Amino acid sequence: MTRTRTPGISRRSTLALMGAGAMSVAAPWVARAQAKTIKIGMPTILSGRVAQLGTSSRNAVMLEVEKVNAAGGLAGRQIEMVIRDSKGQPQEAARVARELVNTDGCELLLDGEASSGSFAVHEVARDLGVLCIHTCSEASSLTADPKQHIPNAFRCVRQGIHDSIVGGSYAAAIAKTKGLKKWATCSPDYAYGRDTTGEFTLYLKRFAPDVEIISESWPKLFQPDYTEVVTKILQAKPQALYSCLWGGDLTSYIDQANIYAMFSQMEVFAVNMADYTALTVVKNLPKGIHSGNRYIKTFPTTPENAAWGDAYKAKYNEYPTNWSWQNATAVMFLAEAAKKANSVDGKKIAEALKGLTIKCPFGADGTVTMRGDDHTLVGYAIGWGTTIPQEPYVPEVKAGDWKTIFELEAEWKKSKGYT
């Protein structure tokens, strides 16, 4: 029996031919399964330091898949999720992704990997031609760079460049009002930390040209102690500090900076603060840290978003994370696209996904769109606000303006040579 989604093998390398061969061996077994369920494979990080995010991705996917299945499934076929641990290692993510398609017979992939792993899974998708939706990687180049573009891969994730534009303009407005000219930065020393900090300061300076970066610190990822970084920043006496530390690193940093009373000496902008994983863990959360919204159930301030956050908490006894809403949105997109295409065929769903706008609790205006030209998510709720030590943690979020984001994003793409 021939599978509907057979990759065009004429273009493949020898290695890919072997992969295709393995797939055809698996085909009869897949064909039997096709009658009832559709298998969706998902590599994600279920062990190690980032396991909490991977688990929250799995939880969100299962929450949405249950709804889709209860409503009749994906074009009439019940979804069966096959979720595997990649341990956060790119080579393992690629291996798992390949295995999910070739051995387990998964017909679609949700890629729940962080940036490092997502590029590896992307190559597997390129090789096998299977429909793949990236659900966790925020690295802008994954979809912005035309070299990465393939017709069968989409990104249903917030994007670094969007965050930087919104964060930069928000911070610049405050810098102007409060006269914050001397800035320091403190971000983890790896691709994400360097890129995000660079883009943030680019837009901060663009909107507030007299801002000057007087001190930079690049602590190691997962460094246990930040004392020397904290005191170095105190010596530099900046008026404001930007950081894209995240998770346990951010909470350590806050605890250690707190006892030096750092937060009373400067304005702090920590893009990753407003995520429940960090908000609920820090015991003495200082008031007034500026943060981007990762996921909070009070932004967007709609009953749909609040209900979704509460439903997740009721089921899993903890609040969702930034990765949760992105994964949930990916399942919503799949369901709508399959309905539109009236098929679960990867190519048809990919066609349906292009430019598709769906109702979504996490949309800035109640909807989100899968942009057609670069296959990436736009229109999601994005904004910045200041923290308080108890719920709702970030009482008021100033929403970013998507018109400005689009304009500056187009300009940025041009400057990078992407368009």
Place this chain on the structure above:
Amino acid sequence: MDLDALAGCLSSSACLVTQTTSGLIIGMLLFLVAVGLTLIFGVLKVVNFSHGAFYMFGAYFAMTAYQLTGSFALAMLAGAAGTAILGLIFERVFMSRVYGADVLMQLLVCYAFVLIFDDVVRLIWGPEFKSMGMPSAFQVMPLFIAGGVVPPYYLLLIGVALVAAIVLGIGLSRSRIGKVIRAAAQNPGMVSALGINTGLIYGGVFALGGMLAGLAGALAAPVRSLTPGMGFSVLIESFIVTVIGGMGSILGALIGALLLGLIRSFGSLGFPLFTEGLMYLFMVIVLVSKPTGLFGKEAA
């Protein structure tokens, strides 16, 4: 390289005070972990690669005790006592079986327990990171000494570590138990022949080493996030300390840890992109000029 910043700091009393205390804090916590490592090696001749796990357990025990009782003192006690008991059990049940065995075998047992202990923490406390929170008594404004900033909690931390160093130093050199331990380190056969229970001494030393690492973990818990596997990075730095100071030397561990702390705090000003590298560079220099470490004794 930013030598201007370093020079500027060295000529300003405020910066000098802040950076020196910051170096002392990093160094003192490191000393508590490293001294246990060096003590165990000195007496038992075993390189305990699972030592970082005791630091981790100390932090988790302290956090749980603090959540249950709200008492910071009890939290410290739980961290230290809990890891001492754990150390004793670990030594008696597992490590005592591989004394005299091939180094690779000892390494394998220790490494296995690094993984097992991490998973135990994951099972009991969950995979996500935790924070103990600063006790309210220490949630106060930092002290300003000669213009430098010094948090009161860190003064306590330095004080506790210093007391531990002095008690250990005097205890080992002056007390009867100290003498027996040193004797056991040199000639366990003779000590045993004199009717002293060497198994008890070994267990005791291992428990003491575990307790010191546990105390370091407990002291760090209010300011560092707790995750399974948190002991690993501390372990690596502890090894650097023991290599610099000399395996088996308590004074060496103290000096090595303080030097490393100061290298970090002043290095981050002068060589912001090479702070880690500086530590290793220093280690290499020491190893080349004195292979046994600053205070290490030549192998007999």
